[in-house]
Amino acid sequence: MIPTLEWLPAGVNFLDQTKLPLEETYVLATDYKQVATVIRDMIVRGAPAIGVSAAMGVAIGVDRSTAASLPALTEEVAVIAKTLAETRPTAVNLFWAIQRMRDKYNALAAANTPIPEIKAALIAEARQMYDEDIAACKQMGAHGAALLPQEGTVLTHCNAGALATCGYGTALGVIRAAVERGHKIDVFADETRPYLQGARLTAWELLHDNIPTTVLCDNMAGALMRQGRIQAVIVGADRIAANGDTANKIGTYSVAVLAKEHGIPFYVAAPLSTIDLATAHGDLIPIEQRAATEVTHSNGKQMTPNGAAIQNPAFDVTPAKYITAIITERGVLRAPYNESIQQMATEANSQ
Numbered sequence: 001m002i003p004t005l006e007w008l009p010a011g012v013n014f015l016d017q018t019k020l021p022l023e024e025t026y027v028l029a030t031d032y033k034q035v036a037t038v039i040r041d042m043i044v045r046g047a048p049a050i051g052v053s054a055a056m057g058v059a060i061g062v063d064r065s066t067a068a069s070l071p072a073l074t075e076e077v078a079v080i081a082k083t084l085a086e087t088r089p090t091a092v093n094l095f096w097a098i099q100r101m102r103d104k105y106n107a108l109a110a111a112n113t114p115i116p117e118i119k120a121a122l123i124a125e126a127r128q129m130y131d132e133d134i135a136a137c138k139q140m141g142a143h144g145a146a147l148l149p150q151e152g153t154v155l156t157h158c159n160a161g162a163l164a165t166c167g168y169g170t171a172l173g174v175i176r177a178a179v180e181r182g183h184k185i186d187v188f189a190d191e192t193r194p195y196l197q198g199a200r201l202t203a204w205e206l207l208h209d210n211i212p213t214t215v216l217c218d219n220m221a222g223a224l225m226r227q228g229r230i231q232a233v234i235v236g237a238d239r240i241a242a243n244g245d246t247a248n249k250i251g252t253y254s255v256a257v258l259a260k261e262h263g264i265p266f267y268v269a270a271p272l273s274t275i276d277l278a279t280a281h282g283d284l285i286p287i288e289q290r291a292a293t294e295v296t297h298s299n300g301k302q303m304t305p306n307g308a309a310i311q312n313p314a315f316d317v318t319p320a321k322y323i324t325a326i327i328t329e330r331g332v333l334r335a336p337y338n339e340s341i342q343q344m345a346t347e348a349n350s351q
């Protein structure tokens with residue numbers, strides 16, 4: 001399996017996604033501030049992967065702490081959590097993971113657990129989240145595989161694969177599961193300007209698994225849909241609002257509208273940790289704005305004239321009405337999403 005991130009005794013080891021596909025190098029983060037930098041600089045990226053990375057950041061921060069009392073450690077945990085939460089604003093998995101680690105810490109601290117035991121328990125919790133993430137991806141694959149054509153071409157946008165999770169992937173996990181079940185699938189990977197997650201990462205990881213992949217410029221999908229050359233679209237998600245509106249990589253919305261126009265099913269694959277019941281609809285999802293240089297420059301070379309104004313929102317929101325189904329680890333959600341999401345969340349919480 002592609003080693004996106006790994007807990008090691010020396011720290012958290014990250015495959016450096018800024019260097020792919022040309023270099024396969026690793027960055028070892030040995031304290032929580034370095035984990036925060038790795039997330040902010042997109043050495044690791046993708047909603048589930050940054051969630052587990054943040055959990056490991058909390059674990060490493062507590063593990064390396066020299067606090068001699070629980071009140072002192074509690075203050076440090078608040079600083080660690082704040083630092084990690086300020087890295088990227090859109091993917092809700094980040095905040096979900098930090099909160100889960102804080103809940104674990106608070107329960108242990110309330111029971112006056114000795115500090116060495118708290119440290120061990122938080123490391124174990126983060127490592128368990130890593131295992132759960134891979135298991136959730138495999139379950140999404142099992143639920144979603146049958147939705148993909150027995151034979152045909154599936155379009156994806158950005159990278160929602162092993163690289164965006166702890167392994168296997170969400171949208172690419174469903175594709176992998178379909179291929180494992182005998183479907184003959186070719187993938188069209190949108191290049192995904194400006195950061196090129198599709199061209200650099202999706203193509204790299206699918207070819208690694210021998211899944212035939214063709215890279216498209218982002219403006220080609222419509223023409224190929226019109227020619228009948230795309231049978232389904234599947235993408236991941238950074239945050240799904242309570243009504244099913246879905247934030248994902250910029251450009252996803254355009255693909256969804258095109259898919260609807262051409263009668264092509266548009267699927268979202270995401271774990272329940274990506275669903276944000278506290279956000280009623282997509283307009284309330286915070287959208288990260290990234291540096292203009294990601295648009296103005298390519299490989300260090302300036303592409304736009306001096307003085308050109310630049311827009312660089314990293315995500316957009318696809319309204320729920322464009323989404324054929326949302327594939328989760330607990331099953332497939334259909335419209336009306338405000339009801340199906342609520343029902344699944346209630347079932348999950350009651351177990």
Ligand code: MRU
Binds near residue numbers: 170
């Ligand atoms: O900016 P990124 O690369 O972190 O954005 C990633 C995406 O938009 C993915 O599609 C999303 O996180 C789903 S990952 C399984």
